[in-house]
Amino acid sequence: MPVHQDTFNLCPSLVYSVARSITDGKSQHGFIEVQNRYEQLEDFCALDPQLGSVALFSVEGEILYPQGAAGQDLSFLQGLYATIESENKPAGVFTEKGQVVSYQRSEYSGWLTVLYNSTTAIVPFGFQFIAVAVLLFLALTLGTLVVLRYLTNRLTAPLVNLNKALSEVSLDNLSLALPDSGDTVEIQNINKSFQMMFSQLRVAIAHSVQSRANEERANYLALQSQLNPHTIYNTIGMIESVSYMHGGEVVAKLCRQFSQMLRYISDYSERQYIVRDELQYLQNYTALIERRYDGKLGVEITVEESLLQKAISAPPLQRIT
Numbered sequence: 001m002p003v004h005q006d007t008f009n010l011c012p013s014l015v016y017s018v019a020r021s022i023t024d025g026k027s028q029h030g031f032i033e034v035q036n037r038y039e040q041l042e043d044f045c046a047l048d049p050q051l052g053s054v055a056l057f058s059v060e061g062e063i064l065y066p067q068g069a070a071g072q073d074l075s076f077l078q079g080l081y082a083t084i085e086s087e088n089k090p091a092g093v094f095t096e097k098g099q100v101v102s103y104q105r106s107e108y109s110g111w112l113t114v115l116y117n118s119t120t121a122i123v124p125f126g127f128q129f130i131a132v133a134v135l136l137f138l139a140l141t142l143g144t145l146v147v148l149r150y151l152t153n154r155l156t157a158p159l160v161n162l163n164k165a166l167s168e169v170s171l172d173n174l175s176l177a178l179p180d181s182g183d184t185v186e187i188q189n190i191n192k193s194f195q196m197m198f199s200q201l202r203v204a205i206a207h208s209v210q211s212r213a214n215e216e217r218a219n220y221l222a223l224q225s226q227l228n229p230h231t232i233y234n235t236i237g238m239i240e241s242v243s244y245m246h247g248g249e250v251v252a253k254l255c256r257q258f259s260q261m262l263r264y265i266s267d268y269s270e271r272q273y274i275v276r277d278e279l280q281y282l283q284n285y286t287a288l289i290e291r292r293y294d295g296k297l298g299v300e301i302t303v304e305e306s307l308l309q310k311a312i313s314a315p316p317l318q319r320i321t
Contacts, residue, residue, distance in 0.1 A: 001016060001017045001018070001019055001033070002016065002058045002060075002062050002064055003015070003016050003038055003041070003064050003065075003067060004016075004017075006035060008035075013037065013038070014037075014038035014067065015035040015036060015037055015038055016035070016036055016038060016041055016064065017033045017034055017035040017036065018033070018034050019031050019032065019033040019034075020032055038067070041056070041064070041065055042065070045065045045066075047115075051117065052115050052116055052117030053115070053116055053117065054113065054114065054115055055077050055080065055113075055114040055116070056111060056112070056113055056114070057081050057111065057112040057114070058110075058111055058112075059109075059110040059111065061081050061085070063077055063078075064111065076097065079096070079097075080096065080101060080114055080116065081112070081114075083096060083101075084101075084103050084112065084114070090104070090105045090107075091103060091104045091105065095119065098118060098119055099116045099117065099118060099119070100116065100117055100118075100119055101114060101115070101116045102114070102115045102116070103115070158186075162190065169198075236255050236258060236259040236262075237255075237259065239251070239255050240252045240255035240256055240259070243255065250291075253287075254287075254288065254291060257284040257287050257288060258284070258288060260280070260281075260284050261281055261284040261285055261288075264277065264280070264281045264284075265281070272311050272312065273311070273312045274308065274309055274310060274311055274312060275303070275307050275308050275309070275310045275312065276308040276309065277312075278312060279301070279303060279308065282301060283301060286299040286301065
């Protein structure tokens with residue numbers, strides 16, 4: 001029976017009791033009640049504040065202990081009971097409003113015993129210990145990240161410099177300059193190896209270009225010898241003479257211009273020409289093109305007189321090997 005006034009005492013006090021009915025199996029003749037003082041219940045439920053607080057509820061949800069709870073305490077205890085009822089379990093643990101709550105329902109009486117304590121009080125050294133531990137962990141983590149960052153940069157810096165230097169390498173810039181790595185012997189060896197490789201590569205490219213130029217020159221000279229330009233000149237000269245004799249001044253002029261143009265581009269006896277020579281070749285060429293596109297194309301060439309005597313160097317002949 002829940003806490004109630006002792007009606008058998010001249011000085012009523014709070015008691016809790018266990019009652020049983022008296023029956024012969026057919027009809028009920030009365031009941032017997034065994035009372036206990038409420039002070040005993042307080043002795044059972046009173047705990048050291050560091051260990052937490054106890055609340056006791058009847059089957060109907062009446063607060064048996066502590067008696068006289070009011071205000072926020074009453075609201076909190078009622079909220080605890082509502083939460084436990086919603087879980088519909090005989091025992092359990094949960095957290096509510098900063099309190100760790102543990103509860104157990106008696107199979108005998110149906111009464112509910114609840115133990116609750118602040119989450120910070122559960123930690124041996126309190127909230128300050130948690131804060132210090134968290135700050136220490138963050139400091140160690142930050143320090144570790146800084147050290148890892150420094151080591152990573154130190155390890156990867158040579159590779160980054162190598163990648164940057166390689167990106168600047170081209171056929172026009174066959175060189176590799178790595179920053180001084182101090183005591184990093186491997187990077188110094190890599191730098192020396194690259195310098196040696198580029199030096200050999202430049203020599204190989206030079207030989208390849210020279211060989212290709214000699215080959216092209218040989219092919220050109222072979223083709224030139226096959227064309228036999230003197231035969232072409234003589235043939236064109238003959239056509240010019242016949243045309244002039246029969247009144248074909250236009251044909252004769254065209255043959256003369258074409259012959260002069262061929263002689264100029266196939267003549268390798270000179271090593272140096274002047275702008276006047278190039279201008280004469282250009283005039284012959286444009287005259288032929290204008291005649292081909294008669295009435296559709298007109299070319300006008302202007303040049304300063306002071307430039308006509310300017311020298312133009314021809315490329316040197318290569319020895320055929």
